[in-house]
Amino acid sequence: MSKLTDVPKRILIGRALRSDKLGETLLPKRIALPVFASDPLSSVAYAPGEVLLVLSVAGVSAYTFSPWIAVAVVVLMFTVVASYRQNVHAYPSGGGDYEVATTNLGPRAGLTVASALLVDYVLTVAVSISSGIENLGSAIPFVVEHKTLCAVAVIVLLTLMNLRGVRESGKLFAIPTYVFVAGVFIMIAWGAIRGLVMGDTMKAPTADLTIHAEQGGLAGFALVFLLLRAFSSGCAALTGVEAISNGVPAFRKPKSKNAATTLALMGGLAVTMFCGIIALAMATNVHMAESPAKDLLRNGTPVGAGFTQDPVISQVAAAVFGSGSFLFVVLAAATALVLFLAANTAYNGFPLLGSILAQDRYLPRQLHTRGDRLAFSNGIVLLAGAAAVLTYIYGADSTRLIQLYIVGVFVSFTLSQIGMVRHWNRHLLTEKDPAKRRRMQSSRAINAFGATFTGLVLAVVLLTKFTHGAWVALLGMVIFFVTMTAIRRHYDRVSDEIAADDTPDDDVVRPSRVHSLVLVSKVHKPTLRALNYAKLMRSDTLEAVSVDVDQADTRALREEWERRGIEVPLKVLASPYREITRPIIDHVKSLRRQSPRDAVSVYIPEYVVGHWYEHLLHNQSALRLKGRLLFTPGVMVTSVPWQLDSSEAAKKRARKRAEWNAPGAVRRGPVAAQPKKDKTTQKDRAAQKDKQEKTPATER
């Protein structure tokens, strides 16, 4: 299956083309940057504002601390980027924080990280879309007037797009991201020129307002606490940094190096934009308050509930470019778009993480297929549902949602960095080469610093935000953790239960003979097919069984049976209550009692239909019977399908589904990147190919 030279196979299998295509779309850095960085870069759209909001509690004078907070965020950003550059080199497989934590700290730590990430994905959607709506609202008032509705509508739209399997393309990400980055940089540059060179006074829309300090004149511990809280809010700028470490396989070679460079680039851009926006906000006198309606004053009176507090980035843009100007609108649109793209990354990440967790049996096993439609659908619906509920509850207010946000990120940062320290410790035990040892030691130092710093931030976030909403995120993590632990425990218990003994002659699993029964209601094609198939199997005894639900029907069946001279004996079971299931179960049980060492094989003709409502009309008795038969030991149940004409419709749908592409494939890199060997022998394959060329592809 690795080489696709033969045309019939290409036509038959088709999807293998995907593998080719993916191979072609390995990401160059200039595309990888927007693909992976839309999440962290977009967070500069709300992080600076959050800092000012918190500071405003102590009055506008506290704004003077904002540069210091910006510096702290920048230092943290560099730390995290430096740390993750180590991850990228050490784990080029793209396993991400879950892999790092599981490998180095054990499954419980891994599961904690996974729970944190799952919660985080939900919040990425809720926060990014809410913030996107707010940015869009600065240009289109209607949107902000119907905030919750619009936010939920965008969630629904993204959900539908992802359920349909719209292919993510690098270029699609590149344009708005670059427009956004360019826009912000132009704004910073133009603002600097206007302010410093031309000496213009730029005034934000809220420049003339004053802030009513909720807690004026804070000092000492209270002030420190407030500053820490402002810093925690600023840390929202760091969300999504870890995305690149999950995506290493998608990079062009040398993968790790390119990924590390992209990471550095992304960090540089993010901090520049973050600091630039904060500086411009100070220069243009942006005033923001946590409760704008009562704490923002115009000429001494509160602005009231009708006032919409636009995001910092749009206020700054209004000051620099002029409100409603072309560049202002472009930047607002690009900001909203980048934020929606950031939300979209969660739609890719959540089901993917789910499939990895399923592989480790923390989630239902059938979800572990990579790129499987069902797995993706389930994950997407769960994600969208949770995000929509949160968005609805919090009224699409990004400020309130952000209180929940950063907990998960920093849990995962911290555990991942601790894991990396352990990783280096382990490698240092065996590594002899002094040059390599030195490099490892410095990596370890970086990761240790990262772990300490992010751990501290986590503590600060928990301390300052617990009552503001962080508890909700923690609760979510606990729920995920407990559920996944329970699922894993169930699988382990079942696995013990079904483990094969080493004595192969297990009495339970070795019947000696087979009695076959074919269920018959009428003599029609499905029945005849089932009879023929059953005959092919050459079991020890074979009889046709019918239940006498209606006397006239039974008589007709007997006559038809004799008329056709069907040589299989027909047994009719009495059913005084017109039941079908029970007489058959009783008959099977009596067969089993007669010869307990034998197995009973029941053939059920089954209709294959094309529409869901036809399921209501067919096979229901068969399904129920099968359900009951399976509880009887020593019984196997064979469905002999009869494809009704209408089943063609379902076949067509299935074929369409087969062409479905898992969203987010581009950021995961091609499958071929994994080491793989074809398991069918060379000879097998040649033989098969031979046959295929001779046999026309009549099926499908």
Added chain:
Amino acid sequence: MSKLTDVPKRILIGRALRSDKLGETLLPKRIALPVFASDPLSSVAYAPGEVLLVLSVAGVSAYTFSPWIAVAVVVLMFTVVASYRQNVHAYPSGGGDYEVATTNLGPRAGLTVASALLVDYVLTVAVSISSGIENLGSAIPFVVEHKTLCAVAVIVLLTLMNLRGVRESGKLFAIPTYVFVAGVFIMIAWGAIRGLVMGDTMKAPTADLTIHAEQGGLAGFALVFLLLRAFSSGCAALTGVEAISNGVPAFRKPKSKNAATTLALMGGLAVTMFCGIIALAMATNVHMAESPAKDLLRNGTPVGAGFTQDPVISQVAAAVFGSGSFLFVVLAAATALVLFLAANTAYNGFPLLGSILAQDRYLPRQLHTRGDRLAFSNGIVLLAGAAAVLTYIYGADSTRLIQLYIVGVFVSFTLSQIGMVRHWNRHLLTEKDPAKRRRMQSSRAINAFGATFTGLVLAVVLLTKFTHGAWVALLGMVIFFVTMTAIRRHYDRVSDEIAADDTPDDDVVRPSRVHSLVLVSKVHKPTLRALNYAKLMRSDTLEAVSVDVDQADTRALREEWERRGIEVPLKVLASPYREITRPIIDHVKSLRRQSPRDAVSVYIPEYVVGHWYEHLLHNQSALRLKGRLLFTPGVMVTSVPWQLDSSEAAKKRARKRAEWNAPGAVRRGPVAAQPKKDKTTQKDRAAQKDKQEKTPATER
């Protein structure tokens, strides 16, 4: 299965006792009367009031027409009773109106009757419960203040009772019905004594109110129309009369004669009660209005929305016994209870009719099992849902609901009577005995008169009530009719499609050899069992197939395979996308291409679990694979079950379900009443019995 002398069988099968029990519970007339008559007798609780309500439109002076309307209702009642006595004699099988119409007028007429009856059952629940709540409310004000809530609560309660399969007992019906009948007769007698003998003036609670005539001074056509409308409303007293004709098999012998006598008894009681209540209402000066809030006046001013217009029966009881007196409360409670029992009859009738319709393939076939739990559950939930919606929409207002009610009843009366006329015509063609011919001719005359009269009433009802709500009932009938026609057409089409040709050597259904595949993921007990079973089947080729989703797992599988020396060859399919379904489908298709005349048999080990949530954790891949495999021609799929320990829980539940009794069994009569013969030969049975006595009953 007919004789239950052997103890082991009795223990094993158990339920056969039911048949015995039913045999003992054949109904004597004194029990049959309350069982079947709760519906028609209970309607005297609301029918008289409806007559007065309509007349009040023309002012209180129109009340003088009420005796004439009562006479018309009495004549109609006698006609219908006389007609149905003919049905009972001609169709002792209890098929009811659907059978009569189908046999004599063809399937379209039968389906019309069935649709009418289904709608009617829904309305029986809605009307009876709403009226019951109103009667209860005359004694307990809270109930009437939360009318809709209480009515829906009663619907939910009845639904749960019926879903759980509470056995209907004749005695349970007898007590409240006889208390109700006795109460009404005592009331009539005591009222007559007080009024005529003692000369007391009895005053109903509304005696001092006056009625504002919406359309005072009606005359000519308008008055006739109003009288006809009042008569239509009074016809509500006839609902449920047909119930006995469905229940003939439940009577003691001579069945038809006893049923006919009970019918006459019921008619006599109903008309006496109906007339007595109307007479008392006139004597005690009951005043009722369609819109009491504005049309009932106290000292010239409307009573307003706070006023509760109690049902006629309770107003009369208040006048005769005194409001709040012991007998008043007993009668109110008995009335409510009888009305709830009347609603309960619909819970039995609806699913039963559904199962008859399913037998005729107008409804999904799996519902045709008599007394089957699933069929009953579906029917009950559908009935309760529709009734609850109607009750909610109409605010549990029995007066508004009654506008919808009688259409269905009279459609079914009329078609059934026309059918009976045809029935006699047909029999008269062949009958020679002059005595019998005379009897048939007189029966025909009665039925012809019944058909004409009920047909006229139907026309009147449609004419006078169409805009008042009868259109809703008609719409419901059309929906049922169209749906059932579509289902029947689907079944017929499929039946044509699968009809066996007369050339038995059909190429399509005659494969020559079988390739067997056993799906393997790991070597554990379920896999080993599947392998052993597959080996038993001696197919032409047998191979184990595994999909390489995870390399390490696959390697472990190969090693275990060799270590155990399993002689079945193991084939590993590559799966670059970690899919399970597609590689197997492709492999099966390639086998089919290699030898198109052969069949492929796929064995899938399947887990049998005990809780619904475990289904989410197991078998999902297997089920999806199976779903896809069945679309591939020439494939059969065998489930080899492995019962997990937890499956015991489900087994216990199943055993409990097996002891479930279909509600309403008592009114349908025992199954033994149908002619039946045991289909297994005498020899077979003896052999089986022999075995059973030797083999201890280890299973179950």
